[in-house]
Amino acid sequence: MNNNKKKKPTCITQFQNAAVYILPYLHPTELSSISSTCKALNLLTKSITSVRSSDASRTFEKHPIPFINNNVDNHPYAYFNYTKTQTLGFTHDPTRQPWGSCSDTRPESSPICDSTGQDGCGCECEIFDGDLDRVGLICECGSGCRIRVLSVRLKIVRSVNKGWGLYADEFIKCGEFVCEYAGELLTTKEARRRQLTYDKLVSGSKRTSALLVVREHLPSGNACLRINIDATRIGNVARFINHSCDGGNLSTVLVRSSGALLPRVCFFASRDILKDEELTFSYGDAGVNPNGSKCFCGSSCCSGIMPSEHT
Numbered sequence: 001m002n003n004n005k006k007k008k009p010t011c012i013t014q015f016q017n018a019a020v021y022i023l024p025y026l027h028p029t030e031l032s033s034i035s036s037t038c039k040a041l042n043l044l045t046k047s048i049t050s051v052r053s054s055d056a057s058r059t060f061e062k063h064p065i066p067f068i069n070n071n072v073d074n075h076p077y078a079y080f081n082y083t084k085t086q087t088l089g090f091t092h093d094p095t096r097q098p099w100g101s102c103s104d105t106r107p108e109s110s111p112i113c114d115s116t117g118q119d120g121c122g123c124e125c126e127i128f129d130g131d132l133d134r135v136g137l138i139c140e141c142g143s144g145c146r147i148r149v150l151s152v153r154l155k156i157v158r159s160v161n162k163g164w165g166l167y168a169d170e171f172i173k174c175g176e177f178v179c180e181y182a183g184e185l186l187t188t189k190e191a192r193r194r195q196l197t198y199d200k201l202v203s204g205s206k207r208t209s210a211l212l213v214v215r216e217h218l219p220s221g222n223a224c225l226r227i228n229i230d231a232t233r234i235g236n237v238a239r240f241i242n243h244s245c246d247g248g249n250l251s252t253v254l255v256r257s258s259g260a261l262l263p264r265v266c267f268f269a270s271r272d273i274l275k276d277e278e279l280t281f282s283y284g285d286a287g288v289n290p291n292g293s294k295c296f297c298g299s300s301c302c303s304g305i306m307p308s309e310h311t
């Protein structure tokens with residue numbers, strides 16, 4: 001008798017094999033409805049959720065950035081498309097990005113950067129034309145390296161009142177580069193349109209938006225450059241940074257690389273930051289909108305109301 005006969009794949013096995021390729025493209029709500037269809041899919045969706053919550057950056061960054069929800073509620077992670085740097089605004093929904101395949105492997109992290117801005121680490125890098133001594137080590141090449149990548153260890157932690165927040169997962173020295181505010185670059189017209197939509201969606205629900213407006217006062221003193229970055233649908237870890245009325249522990253620096261018209265919005269530690277401290281900055285002046293939502297920053301100078309942008 002020949003026992004070595006190969007078993008023919010059943011329909012179910014074939015379906016499961018295909019699911020492994022399809023599931024990483026699904027949104028959490030889609031995953032959740034699929035998970036209730038059969039035991040096999042339930043297991044697969046569970047493992048996708050666990051991979052997703054283990055790294056918000058989807059292996060795009062040097063270190064994994066886990067979502068940590070200490071039983072605050074049932075949100076295992078937040079869904080958005082990941083970009084390491086600014087990207088042009090989409091008028092329609094951005095195309096889906098795979099995230100959460102069980103076979104994901106992190107690329108080797110041994111960046112060999114050169115000081116010309118060449119992408120030595122296999123990722124998009126940015127030259128900083130500022131004071132390097134002030135910002136210290138940027139990547140593994142040493143203090144002379146002029147290429148900046150997200151290299152501090154971070155984590156995203158859930159809280160009852162503020163939702164997700166970005167935290168230091170190691171000591172961060174004063175002046176160290178933390179991250180860029182990455183997202184869709186929008187025209188002011190589109191930013192205003194989206195802000196109205198977000199205001200309607202966000203009020204009364206637990207949804208949050210992440211549209212940042214930065215104004216750069218130009219040297220003439222008469223003009224102001226407005227930069228609109230929306231990280232709600234496409235962004236990076238900076239979209240989780242919460243507001244603090246006392247200015248927080250991050251300073252916002254506009255970084256210009258040679259030839260670029262628009263600067264990058266970057267965050268640097270404004271003081272030494274301990275492991276497990278929340279990273280925050282000031283979203284702007286409170287009091288602009290007395291009907292704004294409640295602020296839970298907990299600082300001694302908290303105004304009680306979140307600043308809101310009148311776009």
Ligand SMILES: C[S@@+](CC[C@H](N)C(=O)[O-])C[C@H]1O[C@@H](n2cnc3c(N)ncnc32)[C@H](O)[C@@H]1O
Pocket residue numbers: 078161162163164165207208209210211239240241242243244294295296297306
């Ligand atoms: C850019 S998102 C920050 C990440 C957000 N917490 C989340 O869960 O996705 C901005 C939103 O976070 C919340 N938030 C930020 N700082 C807060 C604060 N000090 N108090 C209360 N809510 C805050 C507000 O809902 C705000 O609209």
